[in-house]
Each structure stands twice: as C-alpha cells, then as structure tokens.
Amino acid sequence: xxxxxxxxxxxxxxxxxxxxxxxxGYPGGAVLPIYDEVFQQNSIxxxxxxxxxxxxxxxxxxxxxxxxxxxxLVTSGPGATNAVTGLTDALMDSIPLVVLTGQVPTFMIxxxxxxxxxxxxxxxxxxxxxxxxxxxxxxxxxLHEAFHVATSGRPGPVLIDIPKDVQFATGTYTPKKPSxxxxxxxxxxxxxxxxxxxxxxxxxxxPVFYTGGGVIxxxxxxxxxxxELVEATGFPITSTLMGLGxxxxxxxxxxxxxxxxxxxxxxxxxxxxxxxxxxxxxxxDRITGVVDMFSPKSKKAHxxxxxxxxxKIIRVDIPIIGDVGHVLEDLLKVWKSRGRKTxxxxxxxxxxxxxxxxxxxxxxxxxKGKIIKPQYxxxxxxxxxxxxxxxxxxxxxxxxxxxxxxxxxxxPNRWMTSGGLGTMGYGxxxxxxxxxxxxDALVINVAGEASWLMNMQEMGTAMQYGLPVxxxxxxxxxLGMVRQWQELLHGERYSQSWSESLPDFVKLAEAFxxxxxxCSDPDDLxxxxxxxxxxxxxVIFDCLVEKxxxxxxxxxxGKAHNDMMLAGVDTQGVIDAKGSVLV
Amino acid sequence: xxxxxIKKGSTSHSAYNLRPNFSDVIERHTLAVLxxxxxxxxxxxxxxxxxRGYNIDSLTVAEVDHTGHxxxxxxxxxxxxxxxxxxxAQLGRIVxxxxxxxxxxxxxxxxxxxxxxxxxxxxDKRVEALRLADIFRANVVDSTLETxxxxxxxxxxxxxxxxxxMRPLGLTDVARTGVAALPRGN
Ligand SMILES: Cc1cc2nc3c(=O)[nH]c(=O)nc-3n(C[C@H](O)[C@H](O)[C@H](O)COP(=O)(O)OP(=O)(O)OC[C@H]3O[C@@H](n4cnc5c(N)ncnc54)[C@H](O)[C@@H]3O)c2cc1C
Ligand SMILES: Cc1ncc(C[n+]2csc(CCOP(=O)(O)OP(=O)(O)O)c2C)c(N)n1
Numbered sequence: 022x023x024x025x026x027x028x029x030x031x032x033x034x035x036x037x038x039x040x041x042x043x044x045x046g047y048p049g050g051a052v053l054p055i056y057d058e059v060f061q062q063n064s065i066x067x068x069x070x071x072x073x074x075x076x077x078x079x080x081x082x083x084x085x086x087x088x089x090x091x092x093x094l095v096t097s098g099p100g101a102t103n104a105v106t107g108l109t110d111a112l113m114d115s116i117p118l119v120v121l122t123g124q125v126p127t128f129m130i131x132x133x134x135x136x137x138x139x140x141x142x143x144x145x146x147x148x149x150x151x152x153x154x155x156x157x158x159x160x161x162x163x164l165h166e167a168f169h170v171a172t173s174g175r176p177g178p179v180l181i182d183i184p185k186d187v188q189f190a191t192g193t194y195t196p197k198k199p200s201x202x203x204x205x206x207x208x209x210x211x212x213x214x215x216x217x218x219x220x221x222x223x224x225x226x227x228p229v230f231y232t233g234g235g236v237i238x239x240x241x242x243x244x245x246x247x248x249e250l251v252e253a254t255g256f257p258i259t260s261t262l263m264g265l266g267x268x269x270x271x272x273x274x275x276x277x278x279x280x281x282x283x284x285x286x287x288x289x290x291x292x293x294x295x296x297x298x299x300x301x302x303x304x305x306d307r308i309t310g311v312v313d314m315f316s317p318k319s320k321k322a323h324x325x326x327x328x329x330x331x332x333k334i335i336r337v338d339i340p341i342i343g344d345v346g347h348v349l350e351d352l353l354k355v356w357k358s359r360g361r362k363t364x365x366x367x368x369x370x371x372x373x374x375x376x377x378x379x380x381x382x383x384x385x386x387x388x389k390g391k392i393i394k395p396q397y398x399x400x401x402x403x404x405x406x407x408x409x410x411x412x413x414x415x416x417x418x419x420x421x422x423x424x425x426x427x428x429x430x431x432x433p434n435r436w437m438t439s440g441g442l443g444t445m446g447y448g449x450x451x452x453x454x455x456x457x458x459x460x461d462a463l464v465i466n467v468a469g470e471a472s473w474l475m476n477m478q479e480m481g482t483a484m485q486y487g488l489p490v491x492x493x494x495x496x497x498x499x500l501g502m503v504r505q506w507q508e509l510l511h512g513e514r515y516s517q518s519w520s521e522s523l524p525d526f527v528k529l530a531e532a533f534x535x536x537x538x539x540c541s542d543p544d545d546l547x548x549x550x551x552x553x554x555x556x557x558x559x560v561i562f563d564c565l566v567e568k569x570x571x572x573x574x575x576x577x578x579g580k581a582h583n584d585m586m587l588a589g590v591d592t593q594g595v596i597d598a599k600g601s602v603l604v
Numbered sequence: 605x606x607x608x609x610i611k612k613g614s615t616s617h618s619a620y621n622l623r624p625n626f627s628d629v630i631e632r633h634t635l636a637v638l639x640x641x642x643x644x645x646x647x648x649x650x651x652x653x654x655x656r657g658y659n660i661d662s663l664t665v666a667e668v669d670h671t672g673h674x675x676x677x678x679x680x681x682x683x684x685x686x687x688x689x690x691x692x693a694q695l696g697r698i699v700x701x702x703x704x705x706x707x708x709x710x711x712x713x714x715x716x717x718x719x720x721x722x723x724x725x726x727x728d729k730r731v732e733a734l735r736l737a738d739i740f741r742a743n744v745v746d747s748t749l750e751t752x753x754x755x756x757x758x759x760x761x762x763x764x765x766x767x768x769x770m771r772p773l774g775l776t777d778v779a780r781t782g783v784a785a786l787p788r789g790n
Contacts, residue, residue, distance in 0.1 A: 329693035
C-alpha cells in the first residue's frame with residue numbers, strides 16, 4: 022500500500038520493510054531529519070560509532086557474520102569522505118552494504134556549500150552502484166533497489182546520497198515488492214560446462230578444489246554442498262583467506278590456506294595438480310604469484326558469478342558463470358547420475374604425495390625461552406577457545422596471517438578479515454558489528470598493535486553498548502609485516518616500521534572502563550587468556566611477543582608456488598630485482 | 605573466439621564458449637553499450653576505462669529511446685583479446701548497463717563519423733581544397749573569402765584520409781563526433 026510521508030520517514034520505513042534490525046552511524050547537519058525519525062521508533066537499533074570509518078567496518082562485520090547486508094547512516098561532506106575506506110574495503114571483499122549519506126539541499130548542490138562534497142562522484146569507483154536522489158517520490162524505489170543491488174549477483178556496497186530538502190519533503194512511499202529491476206544476474210550455470218567439469222572430475226589424477234570467498238557469499242547452503250562434494254569425491258581442498266570456514270579445518274581433505282602465506286601442502290598441490298576446480302575465488306595475486314609459473318600442468322575450471330572474474334588473470338578451460346550454491350547442486354546431480362566416478366587408483370597416489378608434503382609440517386615452531394612467540398599465542402588461543410562457536414576478526418599484518426594459519430574454522434561466516442584492500446583498522450570496528458549481530462557469542466579481534474591504534478576510538482562504542490569484544494593484540498612493537506618485507510627486500514633497513522610511544526594498553530582499557538590484561542610470559546599465557554574469556558565485558562589483551570619473528574611459509578615475490586620459503590631459512594637476497602617491484 | 609554477450613536478466617547466458625586466445629596482438633573493437641539514461645552513467649563508463657587503464661579511441665553517446673530511457677554509447681577501443689574481453693565483462697557489471705555488444709565480432713556492421721574541417725587559404729590551395737572536398741563528397745557548410753568549413757561523413761578511415769589531404773592546404777581546425785555504429789541486416 023502506498024502512503025504519503027516525509028523522505029526521512031520513508032528511509033526508516035524502507036529499512037524496516039527490508040528487515041533491518043541494526044544500523045551503524047554518526048549524525049550531522051545533513052541527516053538530522055533522518056535522526057529525528059530514528060529517535061521516534063523502536064524497531065531498529067542505532068549504534069553510534071566514534072568515526073564513520075568505524076561505522077562501515079562495523080557494518081561489514083555485521084554483514085559477513087550474518088549474510089545480511091550491513092547498513093550505515095552518515096552525514097554529508099566529512100561524514101561521507103570518512104566512509105570511503107570502508108566502502109573500498111567492502112567492494113574489494115564483496116561485502117553487501119547499504120550506506121546512506123546526507124547531502125546539502127538540492128538547490129545548494131554545486132555551490133561549495135557548507136559540508137558539501139560530491140559524494141556520488143567520490144564514491145563511484147568504490148561502490149557497486151550509487152544514487153543521488155533528488156525527488157522524494159523516487160526515494161523509496163531507490164532504497165528497495167539499493168538492497169536488491171547490494172545483495173544480488175556479486176555482492177558489494179551501494180550508497181544513496183539524500184539531500185536534506187528531500188528528507189523534509191513529503192512524497193509517496195511504495196513498499197518493498199519483488200524486484201522489477203533489469204539487474205538480475207543469472208545464478209544457474211550452463212549445463213554443458215557443468216557436464217564438462219563432471220567429465221574432468223571423473224578422470225582427474227591430481228585434482229584440487231581451490232575455494233574462496235564466493236562460497237561464503239553464496240550462503241551456508243553452498244558450504245554444505247561443497248562439503249558433500251569434497252567428501253563424495255575425496256578430492257583435497259584448499260581455500261583463500263576469504264574462504265576460510267567454507268570447509269571445516271578438521272576435515273581430513275583440508276590442506277589449509279593457500280597463497281603467499283599459505284601452507285606448503287596447499288601450494289604444492291596447486292602447483293602440481295592436473296585439475297584445478299576454482300569455486301568462488303578470483304585468482305588474486307596473493308594466490309597466483311607470477312602468473313606464467315602458476316599451476317602449469319593443470320586444466321582449470323572456474324565457478325564465479327561475475328563474468329569479469331573469468332579469464333581476468335588466469336586463462337581457464339572450463340568457465341562456469343553462476344552462483345556457487347546453484348552450480349554445485351547441478352554438478353552433484355550430474356556427477357551422481359553418471360555413477361559417481363573418480364579415478365580412485367590415481368587418487369590414492371595423489372594423496373600419498375600430499376601426505377608427504379604435509380609431513381613437512383610447515384607451521385611447526387618452537388616455543389622456548391621467556392618470550393612469547395606469536396604462533397604460540399595463537400595456538401593457545403585456538404586450544405582454549407575451540408569449544409566455543411566463536412567469531413574471529415583480524416586487523417592487517419603478520420598477526421592476520423598467523424591467525425589464518427593457526428586458528429581453525431569449522432563453519433562459514435566466523436572469520437572476518439580485510440583481504441583485498443588490507444585495511445589496518447578494520448578488525449576492531451568489525452568485531453563490534455559482529456558482536457551486535459551475535460550478542461551472546463565469543464567475538465575476538467586478533468590484532469597488531471599498530472593496526473589496532475588506527476580505530477581505537479571505538480573503545481567508546483564497545484563500552485557504550487556493553488559489547489564484550491576481546492581485543493587480542495599481538496604486540497611486537499613493530500609494523501611487523503612491513504618490517505618483514507624490509508628484512509627481505511631492503512637489507513634490514515627498518516625505515517619507520519616500529520611502534521614508538523605506545524600507550525599502556527592496560528591503563529588505556531581502564532580509562533574507557535574496560536579491562537586490560539598484560540601478558541609477557543609464556544607460562545602465564547593460558548591463565549591470562551582464560552581471564553580474558555571469563556571477563557564479561559570488553560577486554561584489551563596486550564600480549565607482548567617476539568619482536569622480529571617472520572611469518573612463514575612465504576612465497577617470495579616473483580617466485581612460483583613450489584619455491585616457498587619455510588621457517589628458519591636465510592632471508593637475505595631471496596627476492597630478485599624483478600620480484601622487488603611487486604607488492 | 606566467440607563474443608561475450610552480456611544481457612542482464614537472461615538465464616541462458618553462458619561464457620562456456622568464451623575461449624580467448626591470450627595473444628599480444630592489439631585489436632581495435634567497436635562496442636555498442638545500451639545504458640539506462642540516468643545521471644552519471646557516462647561518468648561510470650569513462651571512469652571504468654580510466655580507472656582500469658583501458659584505451660578509448662572514440663566515444664559517442666546520445667539518448668536513443670526516450671520512453672525506455674535508454675542511451676547508446678558507442679566506444680571504439682583497442683587492446684589484446686584478453687583486455688577486450690575484460691572491458692566487455694566490466695561494462696556488463698555496471699548496474700545501469702543493459703546490453704554490451706561487440707560489433708567487431710558479432711557480424712558485419714557499419715561505422716560512420718561526422719567531421720568538420722576549417723581550411724584557411726587563398727589562391728590555388730583554396731581551389732584545390734574545394735576540388736578534393738568534392739571528390740570526398742564533403743559539403744561546404746560555411747565560407748568566407750579566406751576560409752571554408754567542410755562537413756564530411758564516413759568511416760573513420762575516410763575522414764583520416766581527408767584530414768591528411770587538407771593539412772598542407774591550410775587546415776586550421778577539426779571537430780569530429782566519434783564513431784556511431786550499427787550491425788548490418790537483422
Ligand atoms: C597482508 C595480506 C596477505 C595476504 N595473503 C594471502 C594469502 O597468503 N593467501 C590468500 O588466500 N589470501 C591472502 N590475502 C588476501 C588476498 O589479498 C585476497 O583478498 C584473497 O586471496 C581473495 O580471496 P578470494 O579469491 O576468495 O576472492 P574474494 O575477494 O572473496 O572474491 C570472491 C569471488 O567469488 C565470486 N563470487 C561472489 N559471490 C559469488 C557467488 N554467490 N557465487 C559464485 N561466485 C561468487 C566473486 O565474483 C569473486 O570473484 C592477503 C591479504 C593481506 C592483507
Ligand atoms: C591503512 C593501512 N596503512 C598501511 C598499510 C601497510 N601495512 C600493511 S601491514 C602493516 C603493519 C601492521 O602492523 P601491526 O598492526 O602491528 O601488525 P603486525 O604486522 O606487526 O602483526 C602496514 C603498515 C595497510 N595495510 N593499511
């Protein structure tokens with residue numbers, strides 16, 4: 022039923038119609054009418070962040086941990102520009118967001134008015150789509166369309182810029198109805214291509230599943246189908262950073278993460294396979310390394326909903342455009358109907374080879390002496406939190422890679438990390454968003470001290486809403502990942518890569534009214550972690566770790582997958598001039 | 605290599621036959637892109653090309669269907685087959701883009717461009733310019749005692765050739781519309 026109401030009211034009404042329960046935002050002059058409506062309702066919780074970047078990352082955490090779009094409300098000008106990093110982050114990682122920005126009134130647009138910014142211009146390249154709505158009558162249509170675009174096909178962030186006069190004016194509200202948009206990306210894969218993949222599966226001698234964030238994007242049902250397919254075929258499976266949890270780490274077909282800091286067996290299997298089945302991954306350069314040397318002997322299949330992901334970086338033999346869930350369902354059907362065949366003799370040999378690679382145990386480390394190794398800290402965190410249905414966020418750096426290596430994920434939507442953009446400062450606000458969505462769950466942000474400081478103002482938010490997020494900081498007093506690259510590439514000249522004048526994190530926690538825990542002795546670690554887990558409220562855990570630990574395994578820039586650096590190697594002169602220009 | 609036709613809303617669409625050869629040969633392709641005629645849509649298309657480092661050799665745009673709110677953008681671009689495929693796929697991702705057609709591979713097409721040339725001179729050069737214009741079927745749309753403005757329509761090659769001939773005869777200004785193109789037949 023259509024109704025007359027103000028633009029501001031329409032916004033709240035549309036959010037309610039779309040099933041939104043939480044929004045993250047920060048008020049300002051250009052969104053005051055909307056905030057007035059937020060004030061006068063009880064259906065939607067508003068989380069007042071301390072910086073708009075935090076709002077967007079929190080919405081990302083909310084979205085990734087629920088599968089629902091995250092919603093953000095910020096003001097014009099600086100509110101909008103502060104949101105840009107988060108938008109870019111969400112675009113790179115395919116996270117569905119609906120971001121609402123206020124704008125100066127339509128009659129002032131273009132006059133360099135107070136807090137005017139060309140928000141749609143600035144955010145055009147960092148959103149999936151955006152709109153400037155100049156008529157109140159069009160507002161509800163755009164709002165519903167925004168949710169449709171954000172969540173269909175390859176998900177991503179969208180933005181709606183709403184001038185203040187449009188918020189005040191009265192117009193006609195049209196409720197949510199089935200989308201009439203021309204934007205309807207196909208989800209079913211081509212059956213000929215699927216059959217071709219089934220044939221390849223039947224005869225493959227050295228197959229591997231290379232899975233990614235697309236499985237998570239597709240939803241829990243896709244993870245379920247993937248598990249069924251892996252169990253039924255007995256093929257080994259690896260995943261990108263973004264896909265962790267799509268297949269359980271406890272499964273015996275699991276090879277661990279692949280890529281630059283991936284596991285030895287995963288990268289070796291990718292290099293030597295004869296059939297690579299890419300399920301919702303995008304051949305990122307952290308995976309392929311030098312493309313000429315990438316998996317030279319394999320036939321490659323690629324299941325992806327975005328045609329532009331196909332053949333962008335790696336030429337594939339069997340492209341299948343469609344949604345992971347739909348394609349896997351058809352794939353299983355065809356494969357079963359043809360008699361569930363695989364080349365079991367060859368598979369036994371392949372597994373033997375893989376087991377030999379596994380036996381290298383590329384993640385082994387030795388915790389000796391009185392200084393905590395970061396790997397040890399994460400192994401203990403893993404052991405002590407395994408029994409919880411926990412949600413892990415990370416910041417960006419070495420700690421992020423160690424978290425991916427040493428923490429095990431059994432289910433999708435439990436791992437929130439900034440992969441594509443690599444945004445330091447992502448993890449803490451993301452953990453707030455996750456905790457809002459899952460109030461009773463254990464939510465931990467594995468952080469580096471430098472990243473964590475980038476959005477530390479969100480302590481206020483965590484306290485205000487009573488969110489018991491655990492900030493597990495691996496404090497090496499270094500911009501560790503940068504330092505590692507300087508060790509490898511720049512003759513150990515550590516230019517600006519240390520954290521000086523760090524705060525006393527315990528006092529910092531206390532200043533906000535939270536709990537601070539300092540741990541520097543490996544013997545105290547378990548007790549300290551238990552103290553963190555049992556405390557009912559936000560905790561900053563300052564874990565002092567080895568300062569110059571390197572993150573291994575590592576495929577150095579310019580090298581192939583079968584040319585990995587393992588722990589304990591000499592780090593000097595490994596990367597040649599050609600490799601050193603790569604990031 | 606068969607074309608990637610990206611038509612939104614159709615489920616029969618498939619990239620199954622998409623087998624680009626990853627060659628280094630630079631090809632010139634004319635793309636027709638049907639877009640929703642909404643503010644900013646051209647900026648999206650141009651931003652895509654500049655942001656991803658693709659070439660625009662020429663670009664024309666105008667509304668072609670008033671009731672359907674559709675505009676047609678004709679883009680001439682060049683790149684390796686892989687880059688051309690990427691350009692088409694990336695264009696197809698833009699939400700207000702309805703259809704992407706690669707006229708270079710989808711069968712025969714006609715291309716036309718309109719150009720205006722101002723030629724300044726007197727005496728023999730002026731006579732020669734007029735004579736060549738006649739051969740090229742260019743029209744005089746303005747003249748003074750010392751200048752002509754010629755209008756010429758044709759394929760870009762023809763216009764390039766005319767420009768070459770006019771240069772030594774006193775060519776001072778050129779305005780070109782860029783290519784408009786349509787497939788032949790049905
Ligand atoms: C310091 C640092 C180091 C890193 N090192 C590594 C590393 O060692 N290993 C590693 O793996 N990554 C690493 N990354 C992350 C890396 O940069 C990329 O973000 C990541 O590899 C991309 O993951 P993905 O291929 O799964 O793609 P995503 O970015 O998750 O993209 C998903 C793909 O799936 C498609 N898709 C989306 N939805 C669907 C659907 N419903 N159906 C089908 N397809 C769909 C999309 O079109 C897209 O192509 C690192 C990041 C940082 C910051
Ligand atoms: C916003 C931003 N700025 C700079 C970088 C480059 N960068 C990547 S990792 C890193 C160091 C991170 O240090 P810390 O958070 O302490 O983590 P560590 O690597 O020590 O575990 C830097 C500066 C980045 N990824 N993001």
